[in-house]
Amino acid sequence: MAEKTKLSTDAYKGVRDFYPEDMFIQNYIFGVWKKTVEQFGYQEYNASVLEPTELYKAKSGEEIVNEQTYSFKDRGDRDVTLRPEMTPTVARLVAAKRRELGFPLRWYSIPNLFRYEQPQRGRLREHWQLNVDIFGVESSDAEVEGITVASKIMKNFGASETDFEIRINSRKIINFILTDIFKLDEAAAHRLSKLIDRKEKMPAADFEAQSQQILGEQTKLFLNIISSKSGDDLEKITGKQRSEIPGLDDLHSAMKKLNASGVKNVVFSPTLMRGFDYYTGIVFEIFDTNPENRRALFGGGRYDDLLAIFGNERVPAFGFGMGDVTIRDFLETHALLPKYQPSTQLYLCSFDEKSLAFSVSLADRLRESGINVAMDLSGKKISDQIKSAGKQKIPFIAVIGEDEMKTGIFKIKNMDSGEEKAVNENEIKAVIHTKK
Amino acid sequence: MAEKTKLSTDAYKGVRDFYPEDMFIQNYIFGVWKKTVEQFGYQEYNASVLEPTELYKAKSGEEIVNEQTYSFKDRGDRDVTLRPEMTPTVARLVAAKRRELGFPLRWYSIPNLFRYEQPQRGRLREHWQLNVDIFGVESSDAEVEGITVASKIMKNFGASETDFEIRINSRKIINFILTDIFKLDEAAAHRLSKLIDRKEKMPAADFEAQSQQILGEQTKLFLNIISSKSGDDLEKITGKQRSEIPGLDDLHSAMKKLNASGVKNVVFSPTLMRGFDYYTGIVFEIFDTNPENRRALFGGGRYDDLLAIFGNERVPAFGFGMGDVTIRDFLETHALLPKYQPSTQLYLCSFDEKSLAFSVSLADRLRESGINVAMDLSGKKISDQIKSAGKQKIPFIAVIGEDEMKTGIFKIKNMDSGEEKAVNENEIKAVIHTKK
Numbered sequence: 001m002a003e004k005t006k007l008s009t010d011a012y013k014g015v016r017d018f019y020p021e022d023m024f025i026q027n028y029i030f031g032v033w034k035k036t037v038e039q040f041g042y043q044e045y046n047a048s049v050l051e052p053t054e055l056y057k058a059k060s061g062e063e064i065v066n067e068q069t070y071s072f073k074d075r076g077d078r079d080v081t082l083r084p085e086m087t088p089t090v091a092r093l094v095a096a097k098r099r100e101l102g103f104p105l106r107w108y109s110i111p112n113l114f115r116y117e118q119p120q121r122g123r124l125r126e127h128w129q130l131n132v133d134i135f136g137v138e139s140s141d142a143e144v145e146g147i148t149v150a151s152k153i154m155k156n157f158g159a160s161e162t163d164f165e166i167r168i169n170s171r172k173i174i175n176f177i178l179t180d181i182f183k184l185d186e187a188a189a190h191r192l193s194k195l196i197d198r199k200e201k202m203p204a205a206d207f208e209a210q211s212q213q214i215l216g217e218q219t220k221l222f223l224n225i226i227s228s229k230s231g232d233d234l235e236k237i238t239g240k241q242r243s244e245i246p247g248l249d250d251l252h253s254a255m256k257k258l259n260a261s262g263v264k265n266v267v268f269s270p271t272l273m274r275g276f277d278y279y280t281g282i283v284f285e286i287f288d289t290n291p292e293n294r295r296a297l298f299g300g301g302r303y304d305d306l307l308a309i310f311g312n313e314r315v316p317a318f319g320f321g322m323g324d325v326t327i328r329d330f331l332e333t334h335a336l337l338p339k340y341q342p343s344t345q346l347y348l349c350s351f352d353e354k355s356l357a358f359s360v361s362l363a364d365r366l367r368e369s370g371i372n373v374a375m376d377l378s379g380k381k382i383s384d385q386i387k388s389a390g391k392q393k394i395p396f397i398a399v400i401g402e403d404e405m406k407t408g409i410f411k412i413k414n415m416d417s418g419e420e421k422a423v424n425e426n427e428i429k430a431v432i433h434t435k436k
Numbered sequence: 437m438a439e440k441t442k443l444s445t446d447a448y449k450g451v452r453d454f455y456p457e458d459m460f461i462q463n464y465i466f467g468v469w470k471k472t473v474e475q476f477g478y479q480e481y482n483a484s485v486l487e488p489t490e491l492y493k494a495k496s497g498e499e500i501v502n503e504q505t506y507s508f509k510d511r512g513d514r515d516v517t518l519r520p521e522m523t524p525t526v527a528r529l530v531a532a533k534r535r536e537l538g539f540p541l542r543w544y545s546i547p548n549l550f551r552y553e554q555p556q557r558g559r560l561r562e563h564w565q566l567n568v569d570i571f572g573v574e575s576s577d578a579e580v581e582g583i584t585v586a587s588k589i590m591k592n593f594g595a596s597e598t599d600f601e602i603r604i605n606s607r608k609i610i611n612f613i614l615t616d617i618f619k620l621d622e623a624a625a626h627r628l629s630k631l632i633d634r635k636e637k638m639p640a641a642d643f644e645a646q647s648q649q650i651l652g653e654q655t656k657l658f659l660n661i662i663s664s665k666s667g668d669d670l671e672k673i674t675g676k677q678r679s680e681i682p683g684l685d686d687l688h689s690a691m692k693k694l695n696a697s698g699v700k701n702v703v704f705s706p707t708l709m710r711g712f713d714y715y716t717g718i719v720f721e722i723f724d725t726n727p728e729n730r731r732a733l734f735g736g737g738r739y740d741d742l743l744a745i746f747g748n749e750r751v752p753a754f755g756f757g758m759g760d761v762t763i764r765d766f767l768e769t770h771a772l773l774p775k776y777q778p779s780t781q782l783y784l785c786s787f788d789e790k791s792l793a794f795s796v797s798l799a800d801r802l803r804e805s806g807i808n809v810a811m812d813l814s815g816k817k818i819s820d821q822i823k824s825a826g827k828q829k830i831p832f833i834a835v836i837g838e839d840e841m842k843t844g845i846f847k848i849k850n851m852d853s854g855e856e857k858a859v860n861e862n863e864i865k866a867v868i869h870t871k872k
Contacts, residue, residue, distance in 0.1 A: 006747030007490065009532035012516055015484035017529055020543070023480045039803040041780040041810020043828070044459045048451035048562050049485060049548070054443065072508035075552050080448055093453055096445035102827030104813050106780075107456070112485070116511050126484050134813075141792070141813040261796060311442030344477040344542075356577070360697060367475040374477020377540050377570075377577040391538030392479070 014117075014125030021340045026128070028338055029324055029331075030110055033130045036153045040145065042108040042132060047089045049112060053079035055088045068115045082114035086131040086321065087278070087303065094135055094317075095310035103136025103315075122295070122326050132300075133319030140254040142318040143282045144261070146300065147254075150286060150320055151263045157327070158336040164297065167269035168255065168284045171301070172247025173234070174273070177225060181238060188214055196226070197273035200296075226271045234270065251282060278303040284320070293333045298322040340393060345432050346412070347394040348375045349385035355400045362400070362425070369429055390415060395435050398428075450553075450561030457776045462564070464774055465760055465767075466546055469566045472589045476581065478544040478568060483525045485548060489515035491524045504551045518550035522567040523714070523739065523755065530571055530753075531746035539572030539751075558731070558762050568736075569755030576690040578754040579718045580697070582736065583690075586722060586756055587699045593763070594772040600733065603705035604691065604720045607737070608683025609670070610709070613661060617674060624650055632662070633709035636732075662707045670706065687718060714739040720756070729769045734758040776829060781868050782848070783830045784811045785821035791836045798836070798861070805865055826851060831871050834864075 011017050018026055034044070053071050070082040083089060086109060094101065109131045117123060132149060134142045147166060154164055174196070178189040192214050199207050212219045221237075228234040231248050235241065242248050251268070258266050274283040285299030300320025307315040331337045348363055350356040356377070363373040374394065376385040382399055389397045398410045412431045413420045421431050447453050454462055470480070489507050506518040519525060522545060530537065548564045555561060568585060570578045583602060590600055610632070614625040628650050635643050648655045657673075664670040667684050671677065678684050687704070694702050710719040721735030736756025743751040767773045784799055786792040792813070799809040810830065812821040818835055825833045834846045848867045849856045857867050 007528075007745045008488070009528050009746050010488075011528075012484060012486045012488055013512075013514065015486055017484075017532075018482040019529065019533065020479035020481055023482055026482070027480070038779040038808050041783070041808060041830075043456035043778055043780065044463070045456055046454040046459055046462070048448060048453075050448045050451055050550075050562065052444070052446075052448055070508075070510065074506065076449075078449065092443075092445050092447075093455065096453075097455065100827070102824035104824070105828075106810060114486075126486065137813045139813065139815065145811075145813065261800070309443045310445050342479055343474040344479065347477070364697070372474050372477060374542055375581075377573045377575065377581065379575065388538035388540070391536070392541075394477075 012125075014119035016124065016126070020342060024340050024342075025328060025337060026324065029327060030128075030130075032156050033108075033110060033153060033322070036156050037108045037130070037132055037149060040106070040149050040152075042106040042149075044109060045090070045093060045107050046109050046111065047083075047093065049082050049114070050080050051083050051089060051092075053081040055092060056081060056084065068117055070114045070116055083111065084113055084115050085276075086111045086113065086129065087133075087276070087306065087319065090131065090133055090319070091303075091306045091317070092310065094315065095307045095312045098307075098312055098315070101135075104142075105135040106133075107135075108132045122329055124325055128324040130322040131319060132322075133317060135315050135317045137318065138316045140250045140282065141257075142316070143254045143284070143302065144257045146318050146320055147258055147266070147284055148261060148263055150284075150298070150300075150322070151265075153322065154286065157331060159330075159334060161265045163289060163334055164265065165287050165289055166258075166263070166266045166284060167272050167287050167296075167299075168251065168266055168282065169269050169272035170247035170251045170282045171273075171279050172281055173245060173251070173270065176246050177222075177238075177270075181225070182215060182218055182222065184214070193273060196271050197275055199226075199271050228268070228270050230268050247281060254282060272299075274299050274301050276301075276303075278306045280304045282318070286322075288330055288333070290333055293330065295326075297326050297330055341395070342393055344372050344374045344392070344394050345396060346371055346373045346428070347385075347389035347392075347397045348373060349382050349389070349397060349399045350376065351382065351399075351401045355402075355405060358405050359400045365425070366428060371429055371432055396432055448561075450555035452560065452562070456778060460776050460778075461764060461773060462760065465763060466564075466566075468592050469544075469546060469589060469758070472592050473544045473566070473568055473585060476542070476585050476588075478542040478585075480545060481526070481529060481543050482545050482547065483519075483529065485518050485550070486516050487519050487525060487528075489517040491528060492517060492520065504553055506550045506552055519547065520549055520551050521712075522547045522549065522565065522757065523569075523712070523742065526567065526569055526755070527739075527742045527753070528746065530751065531743045531748045534743075534748055534751070537571075540578075541571040542569075543571075544568045558765055560761055564760040566758040567755060568758075569753060571751050571753045573754065574752045576686045576718065577693075578752070579690045579720070579738065580693045582754050582756055583694055583702070583720055584697060584699055586720075586734070586736075586758070587701075589758065590722065593767060595766075595770060597701045599725060599770055600701065601723050601725055602694075602699070602702045602720060603708050603723050603732075603735075604687065604702055604718065605705050605708035606683035606687045606718045607709075607715050608717055609681060609687070609706065612682050613658075613674075617661070618651060618654055618658065620650070629709060632707050633711060635662075635707050664704070664706050666704050683717060690718060708735075710735050710737050712737075712739075714742045716740045718754075722758075724766055724769070726769055729766065731762075733762050733766055777831070778829055780808050780810045780828070780830050781832060782807055782809045782864070783821075783825035783828075783833045784809060785818050785825070785833060785835045786812060787818065787835075787837045791838075791841060794841050795836045801861070802864060807865055807868055832868055 069084050074080050110128055112126055112128050114126050178184050178192055195210055211222055215222050224237050228237060231252050255266050272283055272285060279301040281302035283301030286297045288295055288297055302318045304314060304316045348359040350359045359375050363375055366373050395415055397413050404410050408424055409422050411420045411422050412428060423431055505520050510516050545567045546564055548562055550562050614620050614628055631646055647658055651658050660673050667688050691702050708719055708721060715737040717738035719737035722733045724731055724733050738754045740752045784795040786795045795811050799811055802809050831851055833849050840846055844860055845858050847856045847858050848864060859867055
């Protein structure tokens with residue numbers, strides 16, 4: 001007998017299915033994000049996941065475009081890419097309506113992003129990412145606000161300042177070290193900056209050996225410089241004054257203001273790069289301090305020159321991105337995830353056609369009063385109907401039969417505690433609201 | 437002098453950018469959708485836009501898969517498609533966890549979907565679509581609930597029953613007409629059903645001519661049948677009893693129950709097909725009755741056999757999809773769109789570094805009290821700062837200077853009316869809440 005072809009129920013490799021319990025967590029994360037950034041005056045925008053491929057060629061970094069994007073030709077022979085990051089898109093939108101928009105412009109979005117890479121913990125082929133950007137601020141007040149927002153989000157998730165640290169650096173300082181202290185040419189500077197970016201991911205000995213290849217006898221000085229714990233250290237080791245090191249004053253002032261406004265866990269981190277080629281000034285990252293999860297959670301930086309690729313004047317910009325996969329891992333590690341609760345509050349079970357008709361109109365009135373009500377329409381026996389409510393984790397049920405229709409008194413059962421309360425229709429809402 | 441290459445700020449063809457004012461409308465539409473379906477006990481799920489191409493080969497219909505999908509090979513040579521519709525995905529998710537899920541299962545999602553077609557009014561290459569599905573209900577109670585939800589959504593958008601009509605039909609009736617009344621073989625039945633599906637989009641004469649090619653002398657009877665206004669008409673014209681026409685009893689009972697629960701604008705529409713091959717029973721569509729916008733807005737139907745493609749037992753299912761582009765057009769046509777309001781409520785303008793520092797801590801406290809506050813960080817003159825708030829349509833502003841810092845009295849200006857109120861910090865919230 002020929003067997004029917006059976007289609008797989010697997011999702012595409014490296015992406016996730018969101019069943020209601022996953023969606024609940026996703027919505028919780030998005031909710032904290034939205035609420036926090038809107039408090040700070042950020043407005044939501046969005047765009048399509050499809051972008052012209054050329055958008056990423058200018059500034060995203062070669063590795064991303066050549067090896068990690070989903071790019072293809074559409075049926076009309078256009079080169080199109082599933083966005084691997086949101087910054088080029090937001091730059092495109094701002095550049096397109098520069099004259100109409102009011103600056104400083106605060107925007108946020110929660111796009112899904114695509115990277116073609118081997119799925120592993122914390123890295124999937126599709127993830128969602130909060131993007132928070134401020135345009136039109138030259139001073140490091142933009143950094144102070146952006147990093148405050150990032151820190152506030154962590155706190156609103158229930159994290160305390162000891163759970164994470166904020167690492168901060170400036171591309172200007174790095175550029176000064178590479179080109180002024182070590183006099184590297186462009187190619188060597190690029191190689192060394194990529195090496196610095198990978199430092200946390202390789203053994204110290206490898207890092208030193210590879211530094212040696214680029215810097216030769218200057219390696220020792222380099223290792224000293226990048227182990228500086230503060231601007232003062234950096235001055236001492238390089239033998240330069242603060243004013244001689246571009247970006248250092250700015251960085252110092254941002255750190256001071258952050259401290260003043262209650263963000264205390266900021267540390268200077270001279271090896272911090274953040275991958276993208278478009279960063280021009282301060283970069284930062286939020287680092288998980290839990291010994292079992294020591295890793296960068298998210299970060300961002302200043303990218304003052306990016307809008308110029310659209311032929312516009314320069315628009316100063318600072319922003320960060322925060323992914324849902326890493327933040328979910330963080331919340332799990334720190335036991336900060338909320339417990340699942342379906343949006344449905346009450347489930348009505350009915351004996352027959354007649355009680356079902358009664359349930360339909362009861363449900364209708366209860367919905368008007370603000371309760372989310374589902375009904376069992378299966379026609380199965382009551383015990384099976386109750387079992388179905390249980391599988392769906394619906395907190396309250398009521399069985400509608402002859403008695404209930406006659407008396408107008410309903411037994412509302414709390415499915416967690418098993419407790420039942422007999423109430424009339426107007427009292428149902430109060431019973432359901434006993435559960436937060 | 438060589439000119440710098442200038443990158444275009446255009447979006448990819450046929451997709452939309454969502455600036456905050458567009459996003460506001462999008463969020464309004466999504467909000468009405470979510471609220472309504474959750475009242476009826478539907479739980480949210482989601483999945484990736486990337487799906488294995490084979491998922492669509494079985495049942496979506498040839499035209500969609502061969503001509504209208506975004507399909508490509510990934511870097512690992514897998515065939516992958518940007519989902520053109522959500523039903524195969526939801527069927528996949530339900531089939532994968534059939535044993536763990538509680539039935540009747542009510543699920544919804546608001547995915548973005550992709551079709552490669554020429555962009556035109558109401559049709560873009562990417563749109564978002566509310567998908568509402570109920571699994572595990574054999575009886576037409578599923579249809580009654582689903583169509584009630586669809587109608588309730590329209591009413592929650594502010595539409596009245598005269599603004600739209602609900603057309604309803606059954607694939608079972610059509611199949612009976614094609615194979616039992618006209619004795620067509622499978623190929624001819626398929627051709628005729630595709631012709632019926634296109635009826636509203638072609639001149640009556642063309643439709644008749646093409647029917648003639650398939651049906652010959654039976655064309656007149658066919659044209660009579662498909663102009664039936666009711667089940668009674670259908671019985672008379674075909675000379676069959678109600679019980680002899682499969683699906684007619686079910687359809688009649690669903691229409692009766694809809695009427696009983698207050699959904700009055702339902703009409704029998706024997707030419708209604710809805711494109712997808714997977715429909716097996718009742719199909720329906722919401723039709724705009726506005727003479728300037730006469731068109732189908734959205735619809736759905738029963739698809740009892742779809743889960744069987746995953747090798748599972750049959751799971752009865754009914755669902756519908758409602759797109760954001762058509763609904764936005766509808767709301768525009770009927771003047772039902774809400775006026776833009778940014779989420780930011782108050783904008784603080786500051787004279788200098790000192791007043792900015794004051795603003796930062798004032799803003800902090802106001803946020804704690806539940807107000808969304810943005811600050812101008814540009815360092816520009818006050819009139820420019822106010823202009824920027826105006827461009828962003830922020831409803832209230834306050835200027836922070838020496839006086840305000842000394843007295844603790846702030847002039848809160850309503851940007852619409854120009855009215856100013858001088859209040860202390862604790863009274864700011866009340867002023868802002870005068871605006872709904």
